[in-house]
Amino acid sequence: MKSKSLYPLMKNNISNKDIEYVTNFLKKKPILTQSKQVLKFEKIWSKWLGVKYSVFVNSGASANLLSIQLLKLKYPKGGEVIVPAHTWSSDISSILHCGFKPVFVDIDFQTLGMNSDLIISKINKNTKAVFISYILGFNCLTDKLLKYLKKKRIDLIEDVCESHGATFKNRKLGTFGWTSNFSFYYAHHMSTIEGGMISTNDKKAYYDLLILRSHGLIREVNNLSYQSTIKKKYKDLNSQFIFKYPAYNLRNNEIGGILGQSQIKRLNKNIKKRNQNHLLFLKKLNKNVFFTQYNLKGHSNYALNLILKKKSKSLFKKLTNNLKYNKIEYRIGSAGGGNQLRQPYLRDILKNKYYLNFPNTEHLHFYSLYIGNYPELKKEQIEFLSNVCNSISK
Numbered sequence: 489m490k491s492k493s494l495y496p497l498m499k500n501n502i503s504n505k506d507i508e509y510v511t512n513f514l515k516k517k518p519i520l521t522q523s524k525q526v527l528k529f530e531k532i533w534s535k536w537l538g539v540k541y542s543v544f545v546n547s548g549a550s551a552n553l554l555s556i557q558l559l560k561l562k563y564p565k566g567g568e569v570i571v572p573a574h575t576w577s578s579d580i581s582s583i584l585h586c587g588f589k590p591v592f593v594d595i596d597f598q599t600l601g602m603n604s605d606l607i608i609s610k611i612n613k614n615t616k617a618v619f620i621s622y623i624l625g626f627n628c629l630t631d632k633l634l635k636y637l638k639k640k641r642i643d644l645i646e647d648v649c650e651s652h653g654a655t656f657k658n659r660k661l662g663t664f665g666w667t668s669n670f671s672f673y674y675a676h677h678m679s680t681i682e683g684g685m686i687s688t689n690d691k692k693a694y695y696d697l698l699i700l701r702s703h704g705l706i707r708e709v710n711n712l713s714y715q716s717t718i719k720k721k722y723k724d725l726n727s728q729f730i731f732k733y734p735a736y737n738l739r740n741n742e743i744g745g746i747l748g749q750s751q752i753k754r755l756n757k758n759i760k761k762r763n764q765n766h767l768l769f770l771k772k773l774n775k776n777v778f779f780t781q782y783n784l785k786g787h788s789n790y791a792l793n794l795i796l797k798k799k800s801k802s803l804f805k806k807l808t809n810n811l812k813y814n815k816i817e818y819r820i821g822s823a824g825g826g827n828q829l830r831q832p833y834l835r836d837i838l839k840n841k842y843y844l845n846f847p848n849t850e851h852l853h854f855y856s857l858y859i860g861n862y863p864e865l866k867k868e869q870i871e872f873l874s875n876v877c878n879s880i881s882k
């Protein structure tokens with residue numbers, strides 16, 4: 489289906505301007521491994537987001553892993569991390585790999601994200617963090633949750649991989665938590681082909697992230713007094729090879745840095761156009777058949793989500809058949825294919841059909857899908873897309 493789609497999930501995300509920017513850069517025969525362009529992109533990104541520090545990595549999943557590795561430095565004995573049943577796999581696998589226990593919470597249809605009251609009901613003395621995912625550009629943060637987390641001194645980690653530029657109370661998502669994660673994978677709001685970012689306002693966390701991104705090496709921190717304190721402690725070690733933490737190589741490279749700098753220039757404009765597309769699509773959708781009451785405040789849409797109101801397998805089959813027939817690419821289950829607890833890596837640990845405890849996520853798993861929303865979509869095309877969807881009720 490991929491190459492033949494008339495309406496793919498993403499179109500033309502690397503522009504001629506991006507390619508020109510990269511080729512002009514390459515002609516200078518520059519350093520290609522992580523260097524000045526990565527740092528430059530990180531600084532531009534921090535300014536765009538409104539945070540002090542950002543660390544460019546090779547994927548959103550790596551940003552997720554770094555967030556939880558950081559949490560592990562704070563809580564070596566582990567503990568519980570609250571996470572949605574409806575999210576991407578790396579939000580959960582990072583928790584498992586770092587020795588924490590994931591505690592799952594159901595979502596609301598209005599936001600596709602975790603319900604604040606449900607999060608609060610799962611918090612106890614073992615809770616070390618809430619790892620929130622903003623799905624398809626919707627905000628699910630609430631004042632109530634933020635206040636509660638502050639009172640209980642529980643860290644918020646924000647997965648903004650699908651929601652660049654979305655806001656809560658006019659402030660960008662990704663500026664509320666201890667750390668925030670972004671993905672620049674090809675199909676997202678902006679792309680460095682593969683890539684991700686982890687952002688924070690905490691200087692100590694920033695230093696640790698630089699170290700964790702690069703094998704655990706302290707030489708990554710460009711601060712001589714920081715380095716010398718550690719060097720003094722380990723006089724038997726060569727200062728170029730002091731591995732402070734057990735870590736991996738999650739670095740990106742200079743081409744990614746150049747692409748990021750080029751793409752971020754049109755990010756705000758693209759977000760505006762995608763949001764217009766989304767609003768038109770929702771206006772045209774048949775409200776008796778599809779759920780349309782999303783929380784649109786501060787949204788930053790990048791895919792058009794369809795949730796059947798009725799749990800009807802035959803209607804859903806009709807929808808997918810219509811989309812296939814019209815060569816419209818789709819993904820079933822919204823983010824990450826629906827209920828993560830049904831996936832083999834969790835299902836076999838949790839047992840007893842634990843996935844059934846999340847009714848809204850279950851509904852999304854079987855009766856929802858998304859189709860692409862890219863800036864180039866024209867009004868007539870959006871009308872055509874909504875007509876194809878609406879035709880299932882005829």
Ligand SMILES: Cc1ncc(COP(=O)(O)O)c(C=O)c1O
Pocket residue numbers: 547548549550552575576578579621622647649650671672673683684823824
């Ligand atoms: C919510 C969420 N988190 C993390 C990721 C992982 O990002 P990446 O594909 O860049 O590793 C994705 C991927 O799409 C995602 O949707």
